Amino acid sequence: MSRSRIARSVARKDLRIEWNSRILTNQVAPFAAIVMVLFAFALDNEGILQRVAPGLVWLATMFSMLVVIQRSFAVESADGALDALRVAGVDPVAIFAGKSLALAVQLLVLEVILVFTAVVLYAVDISASGFGLLVVTVPVATVGLACVGTLYGGLAAGVRGRETLLPLLLLPVVAPVLIGATRATESAFASGGATVSEGWPWVGLLAVFAVLFVAVGSVAFGPLIDE
Amino acid sequence: MSRSRIARSVARKDLRIEWNSRILTNQVAPFAAIVMVLFAFALDNEGILQRVAPGLVWLATMFSMLVVIQRSFAVESADGALDALRVAGVDPVAIFAGKSLALAVQLLVLEVILVFTAVVLYAVDISASGFGLLVVTVPVATVGLACVGTLYGGLAAGVRGRETLLPLLLLPVVAPVLIGATRATESAFASGGATVSEGWPWVGLLAVFAVLFVAVGSVAFGPLIDE
Amino acid sequence: MTPRRGTGTPATARLGALVLALLVALALFGLVFSGPDRDQGESVRIMYVHVPSIWVAYIAFIVTAVCSAAYLSKRNRSLSWDRVAGASAEIGVLFVAVSLVTGSLWGRLSWGTYWVWDARLTSTAFLFITYVGYLAVRRLGGTQRQRARRSAVLALLAILEIPLVHFSVRLWRSLHQEATVATGGTDVHMDGLMLFSLFLGLVAFTALYVWLVLHRQRGLTLEDTVADRGLDAAISARRSEAVG
């Protein structure tokens, strides 16, 4: 059974679970949107909203991502399916690829919603070139996040004790992505007088992280989920 | 079996679970703290941090609260304990009081950590009178949050689809508390030139909400968790 | 219930005609007879929709709360209380939406932006969310009595949002110096005709509300009976599962 076909069926399975349970669309997305509203309400003094909008988008993404990841591995361990996967001798790399793919798809949906919300709620006006920058930034950042997230989730799915370390382990790793994405989005939104050209280097950084995490993840995932 | 004694044993049980699993201290609190750090990264332009610090503290509290609530009812439904509670004929008011109490304690711990983090990270300098204001604000706000959180957490427990609603239902109700607490904290932190005296009326508002939610919760919890 | 096409009766038909007439009258008074406002200009005409619709929404939610209380208090709990509550809430959400939309359009005209995070606007948005949540809870499933009980409790909680919205302005104002704009009421200077149009609007929308609720609650009754029919089929199918 070829690795890529297994990866695809794992991804399809995860997306189908999401489709059947609608957690993302009915739960996470509204939550994220509400997070944005709360930000708006809590921070809307002296009209700093436009300036911080990009940061908020990516923070909201982060929060939502944590929910989605926990969910993505909760379904595995809920009824002992992860053991079954291991015993089925499914190639860990395939599992990693599949779950990352599914996670990336869900994150993309989420980010589109969030960016849209931000544009509407925070009255951000975005230029054509800025839009182009955004269209590149979002997927690149997503790949990085999805891979780290899956890695983290695999760790979380393991022995109970471990998960206590997770936020501590994960968030520092994600911080660079968060910052890079925020800066790039700032340039795209031209918030705080940032220009689009300033944004591209950050996209480069994001790309580096994406590649890095894809590589690390494929290697490290197997040992991690494996007691 | 007196209502208050049952309430106490429910609260003790929840806190003991927390003590045994250390989710709050090892997972939620560091997470919240790191969130604050990330805020510091994401929003650190033109030193607006001091100004928005209060809002961030209470937003972080909100998000962490969602995690804690979900956890607090996840342990109930994990192995069907909620059914067992219902069949044991335990007085819903006692369950509500007990779980709210436990939640309040955990939130207090969290808020202390967050306020401290904010003071340190965001270089907030706080006057004696401001400190007094804070010492009153935090518990009062916490009571309100804990009660309303438990109330809707109970509704969100049980049937799957329901959890979709937790943020949706919680937000409008919590928002006033969030605003009141933020404004009061702003005065305490003297951020944006707010004065301490401006803070007290907000504490009054928070008190009103706290009383309201205690009353409403005790009445409504039973019917809501009850199939 | 005599079998009947649709959810109408002669009575509702007549009421419908009245509603139509009132709306036409409102359009005339709102757009033609009443003049432009001194500082609001022509845009003031939005008020004749914006304000009545939110007030009718208040009425709708109060009706929901009252019916819910009735359901919970009554010895013989009749589900019709619950259906009226549900219908009223649905129509109420509709009217809040109208008020939100007209309000933000008006905002675009008078303060140049669709939305500001001001107390009243935000609290209105929360009011909207609250009742959307209420409607969602009604669809959670379970038996009809479970639905009725659960949503009745929630309705009694949700009604608390209305004073919050109504007094939000004064509340926030009095506490915190922040320019709250959406209190046009005080700075719109009203001449008699305007006032009349405003209350004509109130009457027309109230009549419209009643008409809609009558139909909707009949619709809900039919939905419940249909659900019962479906259950009958499911039950006989289930019985036939028996092997022995």
Add this chain to the structure above:
Amino acid sequence: MDTVIELNDVVAVLGGFPALAGVTMSVHRGEIALLQGPNGAGKTSVLRVCAGLLPIERGSGRVLGIDLATQREDIRSRVGLLGHQNGLYLDLTVEQNIRFWAATVGATENEITGAMSRMRIDGRLAGVKASQLSAGQRRRTALASLTVRRAEMWLLDEPHAGLDAAGRDELDALLRAAVQAGATVVLASHESERANGLASRVITIDGGGAR
């Protein structure tokens, strides 16, 4: 001898599906009634209805003289239910679990120690987290938490599942003692030999109906 459970053509719906499609049955005080039938027949649902957890959509019924349609909440405090799930708090130790359930019903120290020793929960085991128990150890903890209560009626869903040979015999003895003391037991089981030996009445459920 009076009737403690009386169901007349009861219909109960789970997620839109009529798990019970017209159940008519009755159980008398002091009986051990066995619910048997194929998977998905409705045994668990019957037990949940009798415990006042699952509302009935149609039909009528009384449990311990309480009407299911109007006051099923009142039944709960008077029955003890063991479902497929054990109802344990996985982050509490075995003893902490038992003592919590004991506290909710105000059981005495004697009742607690009695229940624990009856299920052979002693020494090391008492201090182990429920999450670290073997399947049968969990089942035994659940039974101990259940038996600290003085329920008038016990509703047990496959109580033997996971118990070892000794545990099964202990459980049977426990149930016989309970009915001696005037309680009523309704259990669902697929282990026909053992269950039939135990039961004084057999009710067969199939396709959501009892006949």
Add this chain to the structure above:
Amino acid sequence: MDTVIELNDVVAVLGGFPALAGVTMSVHRGEIALLQGPNGAGKTSVLRVCAGLLPIERGSGRVLGIDLATQREDIRSRVGLLGHQNGLYLDLTVEQNIRFWAATVGATENEITGAMSRMRIDGRLAGVKASQLSAGQRRRTALASLTVRRAEMWLLDEPHAGLDAAGRDELDALLRAAVQAGATVVLASHESERANGLASRVITIDGGGAR
């Protein structure tokens, strides 16, 4: 006839506790071996060690000729394990579950339909979400997902639990057929009568040891 499981004084640790404290046992190809013993003895742990899930702390062992200490990962793809848990995705339908597991091992359409009909999964049941199944229906779904795989060795932890009378007989027939076809079966069970009738060898585990 060759040995497919060979454990010498194996020690396995779970959360700091020696779940297995020196197990020595062996199973030959084509046997149906029964693990029996009291709750907490270590039966589940033995099965997990044999499946290559649980690492061994001390001692040595070979499963299907593969060394447990060094390459236990290689065992997995060749055995099939049914634990106390069913390993289902609760948000997928019965059929979606089975087809997913089938896809991971590249089973053919015939094998899938065969496995489903063997467990009487048909019509309505195939389209039901796993979260809406009764206990026994879940067990049957798990067995179906397991049997789409051509495992050389089946490790079954109380496989009869929750199955109805018919299901138990079907399962026994299934296992007998499997060993006919050259597979090996190791099952843990507390239902001594039925299991003893099935097993060609009985291994008693107690206190984390086998003797």
